[in-house]
Amino acid sequence: GAGVSQSPSNKVTEKGKDVELRCDPISGHTALYWYRQSLGQGLEFLIYFQGNSAPDKSGLPSDRFSAERTGGSVSTLTIQRTQQEDSAVYLCASSLGNRVRAYEQYFGPGTRLTVT
């Protein structure tokens, strides 16, 4: 079946502009996660959605970052007034949620964001 999809695959933006990154999880997966990975670094957790519960936003680095998930499916990560330090690969993952083998996360191909 279809995996996690993300768009765009690459995004180049000027400092100060807003960007929106999209994630379409695996059908039936109730949990959705956003991570950030800077070059040569590990995964940095950003935000987690589980069903209709309030999202866990504890990883968002500043109030310039926000995310929403519409209809329990597609999610959009928005970065306002982008800064050069926001340059990274933004990865989305989904999992089944609170069921057997619920914690296995499957990752999308990522969006490479470059802020010039």
Next chain:
Amino acid sequence: QKEVEQNSGPLSVPEGAIASLNCTYSDRGSQSFFWYRQYSGKSPELIMFIYSNGDKEDGRFTAQLNKASQYVSLLIRDSQPSDSATYLCAPHNAGNMLTFGGGTRLMVKP
């Protein structure tokens, strides 16, 4: 202390050898443990999970878990150059999420 500790490497092994990747974690409540492989420029992919103490084998991969010592490892037998990648350890935590280690870079030399 970091929640998940992994030696960043690189760990270099010759082709055909056993590669041993280690991970320690701090959350005693973690019950499930996952290993991800990440090729350079690609996203992580799940390769193994283990829930119970002891060993779990899947092909050339063996995951080992010791909850008392808060230690989980991944053994790769008959290592191939195609196994060269970064391996991420990820315990499941009480927040219903995975906590990823920084990863160990493995290099298998022909």
